[in-house]
Amino acid sequence: MNTFAQRVRSSGAVSGTALLLAAAGFALAPAASADGSQPPKLTVATAAPAEVGFAGLPVDFTTKVSNTGAYDTSSARLAFRLDGALSLMPDAVSLQYRLSGTTWKTVPLTAAGDTFSGDLPETFPLAAGRSRTVQLRIGVPMGTPHHGDTNGGVSQLKLTTLVSNGASGAAVDTDDDTIKVDPLITGLSGAATTVTAGGPAVRFEATVTNPTASAYANLTDTLLANHYASVQVLRSGTWKTLTPLASNAGEDVYQFDLSGKDTSLAAHSSTATKVRVAYRKDTPAGKVTLEPCVFVNQGSIPLLGTGLCGKNVTLTVLAAGSTGSTGGAATPTATASATPTPSTSASPSASTEAPSTTSGTTSGTTSGTTSGTTSGTTSGTTGTQLARTGSSGTSTLAAAAGAFVLAGAGALGVVALRRRRTRA
Structure with missing residues (x-):
């Protein structure tokens, strides 16, 4: 009887412990994503500006990243793709961000034809059920201060925002926005x-x-x-x-x-x-x-x-x-x-x-009329095209002014090409 009673007590203790562990395990399950064993569910929503100025200063906007799943992430990552209608020089588009504080930091962009792409240099943690807003600003400076480039024109940009889990993870959600680019x-x-x-x-x-x-x-x-x-x-x-x-x-x-x-x-x-x-x-x-x-x-x-x-x-x-x-x-x-x-x-x-x-x-060249744009491209780093507004x-x-400028730029080793484009 004593042995039987001891077995019953032991069995009850084990069952109780199992129930406690099971309950604890259920409660702690979301933390399992810390080692990557359980993926979070991330979504992204960008409130891009409707327009920016051609060769103007950047305009502020925000991107909101949400974790709608049951698991945390230690490193949410944002990436961006900007698609223009024409081939542009690397300094034609700018993108900056700040996660905290007042200092704006640069999102490095790589230009390939008419597309610019780059990752936010920093990742950030995001708990299950939480969201985080990233401040951004975008511009089409068309060059750098006191350095105008003859690098074509653009009437709009398609901005694609991508979010992923981890520095090298595949995008799990995207958001597309169109930004109009208007001249003075x-x-x-x-x-x-x-x-x-x-x-x-x-x-x-x-x-x-x-x-x-x-x-x-x-x-x-x-x-x-x-x-x-x-x-x-x-x-x-x-x-x-x-x-x-x-x-x-x-x-x-x-x-x-x-x-x-x-x-x-x-x-x-x-x-x-x-x-x-x-x-x-x-x-x-x-x-x-x-x-x-x-x-x-x-x-x-x-x-x-x-x-x-x-x-x-x-x-x-x-x-x-x-x-x-x-x-x-x-x-x-x-x-x-x-x-x-x-x-x-x-x-x-x-x-x-x-x-x-x-x-x-700012800097750069060209824009257009309500019906068309005269734009130019150079193989060098300086030059001017006169855009119609x-x-x-x-x-x-x-x-004559275009030829005048190009002749002057020729002394600097710049060759410019003119082309006409219909505004989007």
Whole structure:
């Protein structure tokens, strides 16, 4: 009896222990994923920006990673793929992140044709049933500050976000977003159609509009004209005469900096500058063109940067002594002077007062009209194409400016190719 009772007690103890272990085992099962024996269930959702500015500063957004399973992960990993419609240089797209703190870190991107790809340099733990939001920001700088690249254009990017468990694990979930890429818009308004050589100047307004969520830095708002033109801008109630700038390429296209070099422009904002232009007495009668352009990250050489140009204005120059509508009978006339000496310096005589505030990086080339884009590609690291932002087709002045810039860039060993693309 004693032996039988002892067996019963022992059996009961073992059964009780088994039940306790089973219960404990059930409770501790999720932790088994720490050694990779049980995979977590990860999902990713990216709230990408609807648009960014071409050659603008980056725009913030977030990616949320969730662990919907019953097992923890010690190393969730994010990866990204950015697909543009054209082949772009490695510095055309930027992606940054921060997991904590205020410091933005770079997500290294590898360019292969029209696709950029890269992994978040850091992994992070994520418990079962929990989520984590990663802060990101994306831009299409088209180069680096004061280094404009002729590396094509892009009207949108397809962003694919991938999440995996472990540094080398396969993606377990993806999220696709489309980001529109829009340019700055430049324009001239209020100009007359005729001007008399040696007579009064025509008056008009030059505008730069930023319709995007990107702020801009290192902007140079310019007017392109020939060497017969005398250009003034109204600053603080006083008309200031601008110095024409050109490289040594020999083309008759000169840059007049309306706002000064390296100004800035906030997201969803615009600037307006009052301008007047007169032509020297020895200007040949005929057609002349004025074209508004804005350059981002222009370096020390005029017309060398990411050029975004709007619709040009064509004026008919009447012979000296003729009468006709000039749009400014009370304005001073242009005086006869020698042809401006081409300069390789981009330091304008105009004031460098900024139209608005912001700071950051950009560079590159091109964008398009509402119906098309003129873009370019180079085999080197510098160059400029003049992108259309307000007219269809390429004006004579823009074509000359393009050749003008390329001729100047040729001295630096750069070969550029032009191509036309329909905007998506």
